[in-house]
Amino acid sequence: MSVLVLVEHTEGNIKKKSFEAVQYAAQIAKNTGTTATAVVLGTIADAEMEALGNYGANKVIHIADKRLDELHARAYATALVNIAKAEGSKIIITLYDINGRAVAPRVAVQLKAGLLAGALSYPDTAKGFAIKKAVFSGKAFAWVNLLSDIKVIMLMPNTFPLTKTDGKATIETQEVSFTEKDFGIKVTSVNKVTGEISLADATLVVSGGRGMKGPENWGLIEDLAKELGAATACSRPVADAHWRPHHEHVGQTGGSIRPDLYIAVGISGAIQHLAGVNGSKTIVVINTDPEAPFFKAANYGVVGDAMKVLPMLTEAVKKFKLHK
Numbered sequence: 001m002s003v004l005v006l007v008e009h010t011e012g013n014i015k016k017k018s019f020e021a022v023q024y025a026a027q028i029a030k031n032t033g034t035t036a037t038a039v040v041l042g043t044i045a046d047a048e049m050e051a052l053g054n055y056g057a058n059k060v061i062h063i064a065d066k067r068l069d070e071l072h073a074r075a076y077a078t079a080l081v082n083i084a085k086a087e088g089s090k091i092i093i094t095l096y097d098i099n100g101r102a103v104a105p106r107v108a109v110q111l112k113a114g115l116l117a118g119a120l121s122y123p124d125t126a127k128g129f130a131i132k133k134a135v136f137s138g139k140a141f142a143w144v145n146l147l148s149d150i151k152v153i154m155l156m157p158n159t160f161p162l163t164k165t166d167g168k169a170t171i172e173t174q175e176v177s178f179t180e181k182d183f184g185i186k187v188t189s190v191n192k193v194t195g196e197i198s199l200a201d202a203t204l205v206v207s208g209g210r211g212m213k214g215p216e217n218w219g220l221i222e223d224l225a226k227e228l229g230a231a232t233a234c235s236r237p238v239a240d241a242h243w244r245p246h247h248e249h250v251g252q253t254g255g256s257i258r259p260d261l262y263i264a265v266g267i268s269g270a271i272q273h274l275a276g277v278n279g280s281k282t283i284v285v286i287n288t289d290p291e292a293p294f295f296k297a298a299n300y301g302v303v304g305d306a307m308k309v310l311p312m313l314t315e316a317v318k319k320f321k322l323h324k
């Protein structure tokens with residue numbers, strides 16, 4: 001009956017957002033009078049999995065099949081469905097990210113489960129099993145009641161702060177029999193971006209729009225990002241114009257991020273852009289136009305020319321770090 005949670009890792013390092021998913025699963029388990037079981041797929045050290053206990057997992061089920069080192073959505077779903085059946089799990093948690101979006105719907109179909117994508121709250125059992133999620137590109141919230149016997153919940157990353165405990169989890173290695181079909185899609189090559197802070201996991205992001213005038217001015221964005229230890233992002237027209245690579249584009253048709261701090265420079269704040277960033281905890285806007293729509297979504301704003309404000313801000317961060 002335990003609450004199952006899929007854990008993601010990169011080459012054996014568990015992602016921060018997966019600790020959050022485990023903590024979320026553990027709290028739901030507590031609220032529903034059961035335990036939390038983390039499912040880890042692929043090659044990973046026991047010491048790394050032990051950390052899952054610190055975030056509330058009671059048990060870790062490890063399927064050590066090397067083929068699972070890469071995301072094979074069908075195989076991942078097969079593993080989760082088999083474990084859910086064996087454990088009698090009625091609640092299965094994944095993240096609402098690229099991996100989760102590939103795996104969770106497959107699990108839900110196979111288990112005839114209701115699926116909630118992008119959970120922003122714990123289930124409110126006083127209202128049935130109601131969970132809050134964003135709708136209309138983040139312009140409104142809806143409470144969705146999951147009425148099915150089995151429920152699949154995809155948690156929006158960066159929704160809850162992490163709290164480390166001294167909890168411990170037992171680790172069990174299990175086997176799942178896969179079919180050839182489970183590995184029907186072959187990854188032929190992987191191009192890794194190195195030396196950059198991953199935008200998806202970044203807690204601080206500096207982002208530029210068309211107001212930056214051209215790629216030749218991006219050094220100003222990068223200088224500030226470097227001082228802050230932030231990732232860089234951009235608006236869609238900037239990526240379309242090849243000023244920046246497409247993986248940096250955020251918004252409705254790009255990446256969806258929820259950093260602690262999002263600094264938007266020379267970005268107007270169109271609804272399609274906001275859709276990908278308005279879950280950020282603090283938004284700072286730098287724009288020459290005091291009427292720019294982004295100011296309405298901002299916690300702090302600077303009306304000014306990015307070419308002048310950015311160097312001053314970078315200097316201020318440098319000085320602050322020196323005197324810390």
Ligand code: FAD
Nearest residue numbers: 209210211235236251252253266267268272273288289306
């Ligand atoms: P602009 O709208 O041109 O704004 C530039 C801003 O810079 C202005 O506010 C201006 O006042 C300011 N500025 C100018 N000079 C300076 C200066 N020197 N210093 C400081 N500020 C200055 N957009 C996305 O970003 N992401 C998406 O995923 C996305 N998806 C879309 C999907 C659809 C279906 C559609 C129709 C559109 C989508 N768009 C998306 C485009 C979106 O509607 C906007 O056109 C886009 O976000 C505008 O980009 P921008 O703010 O960089 O440029």
